[in-house]
Amino acid sequence: MLRLVDIRKSYRVGPTTREVLQGIDLEVGAGDLISIMGASGSGKTTLMNLIGLLDRPTSGACFLNERDVSGLADDELSTLRNAHVGFVFQSFHLLPRLTALENVCLPLVYQGLRRMEMQQRAHAMLTRVGMADWGQQRPGQLSGGQKQRVAIARSLVTEPTLLLADEPTGALDADTAAEVMALLLELNEQQGVTILIITHDPLVARRCKRRLRIHRGTLLETEHRAASVHSGQPTRSGPEATAAPADAQP
Amino acid sequence: MTPGSRSWSRLLAVLRGNAREAIDSLRKARLRTVLGLIGIMIGISSVITMVSLGEIAKAKARKEFEALGTDILVIRKSFEGAEAEAAINVPDALALAPQTPSITIAAPRISGYGSFQYAGKEVGRGSLQGVSASFLRVNKLSLQEGRFISDLDVDRYYCAIGAGVADSMRAAGGRQLIGQHLEIDGTLFTIVGVLNEAVDNYALPVQVSANESVFVPISTAGRVVANAEIDVIIARSAAGVHYRAATADVNAYFQSRSPDLKLEVVTAQELIARMEAQMRIMTLLLGAVGSISLIVGGVGVMNIMLVSVAERRREIAIRRALGARRRDIQSQFLIESVILTVAGGVLGIILGLLATWGICRFTGWDYLISGASLLSGLGTATAVGLFFGFQPARQAARLDPVTGLQGD
Incomplete structure (x- = not known):
């Protein structure tokens, strides 16, 4: 579904260039639930921006449903982002001026849907994340956990191929974080939504079937449980391996 | 789709x-x-x-x-580098319209200034204008009663009076003004017509001031006005004639009659432009x-x-x-x-x-x-x-x- 081949990304910092990603290979299958951990500065946000089609690699190829998207024009990337990628951010990134329902409608606006249809779909998605009664509230009137639920509804309203979550529980307290995490797991297990979570929280990572670690611009596979999409088994608490060279990329 | x-x-x-x-x-x-x-x-x-x-x-x-018409031409002697001797003479001025196809009507004027006396009282001071019959039509004036100066009134002491003068005469006790006598600087004129109130057009370089004026035959004015000379010809051009063509025709006409004369022609079209x-x-x-x-x-x-x-x-x-x-x-x-x-x-x-x-x-x-x-x-x-x-x-x-x- 999503395949990265030898992705490299470098930035020019003054006279020197810094290679943030040094040859990333990754294959994401439909229904996967993947976590990527890494220290700050390890390149995880850069990787997420590349996977989310917000940024383009310096070299390497990125295939989305077997189509090479690494060289596409900005407009095409926007359209693909809209159709295939849902974003969930640490700080929610809801638009404060809009109501929850309008926030969820936002990706549909760029698909050119009729207002009625947008609102129906947005409402259905708010219902799905347990926020049906909060549609007319603005983000300022919602708690952190509620905001993140609305954000999750917004990310899923276009029925994307991939949900990208960047520290989705990073701004939440432990209980709320657990609730949001449970919602993501449920969506993955019951609806088969493919989810990629970037986190530095081992508790979050531990609940994912497949765990990766990014270290100095390279990606290491730490654990890959061969779980079927709808297994829904409770995770066994495997050790948070620092590295698993044997499993590392080829 | x-x-x-x-x-x-x-x-x-x-x-x-x-x-x-x-x-x-x-x-x-x-x-x-x-x-x-x-x-x-x-x-x-x-x-x-x-x-x-x-x-x-x-x-x-x-x-x-537009109230006065955009086809109007005001023809005057030019005083630029003036040959004081040369003047527009009356017969030439009167023959302008008949001899020039682009001009439909032309009205020359000799003007003087005087005090108007009626029944021993001064009823006004204003201009004494010696005009031809065409003057009425050229300036779109109209009559309250009687008639205007006619081209048959040569050398006669007839006059048509402006509305303002008529009002003053009535105020001085005048009834039935037609046929009454008006004394202008010692000369008696018989009133043949009274004009309606007229509005002056300040956009033009000549003011008729009809209300405060007395109109007499141009030949008569030539006798009673000191240094009588045509001060202006007011004319109208034919429909569809460009003002430059009309101006050229007027100049050519007077050039052929009196080569020494220099004219200044101002047209409404030109003024408008x-x-x-x-x-x-x-x-x-x-x-x-x-x-x-x-x-x-x-x-x-x-x-x-x-x-x-x-x-x-x-x-x-x-x-x-x-x-x-x-x-x-x-x-x-x-x-x-x-x-x-x-x-x-x-x-x-x-x-x-x-x-x-x-x-x-x-x-x-x-x-x-x-x-x-x-x-x-x-x-x-x-x-x-x-x-x-x-x-x-x-x-x-x-x-x-x-x-x-x-x-x-």
């Missing part, structure tokens, strides 16, 4: 959404919006006021000309003055939009992440600035029309709303929004979503 129709419906939906967003965002930033509106409002209203006043002044001047050229410059100048305040308003809008873009970097990045294309973002901000300037424009038009109305009331001019100025007001407002909104909108569209999302 073809890709074309799909992208059209997408575009429409996005524009609709953007318009709603823009209005919402303008309403939320109330103070800024009001300041922007005021700037544009003042700019547009000054343009509307200036241009409307220009139009009104033009219409007023044009109307004055000259006046319109002046008005155009005037309107342009006034418009330019108004435009300066409009530019100031536009720069204000640009400033507001730049602030708005800077404040909403995050929002822009979020929208981009959710699938907005660059031009979706650009159109969102362009629509916002155009809505701002068009709203300011509508207010400005209202204010401008009120100001124009007020000035017209104050000066007594005829108030008129020119549709062109309204349309150009709205058009200008839109153009200002597009022009001054373009750079901020482009800046918004080019923001990098990655950096926008990081800046928490």
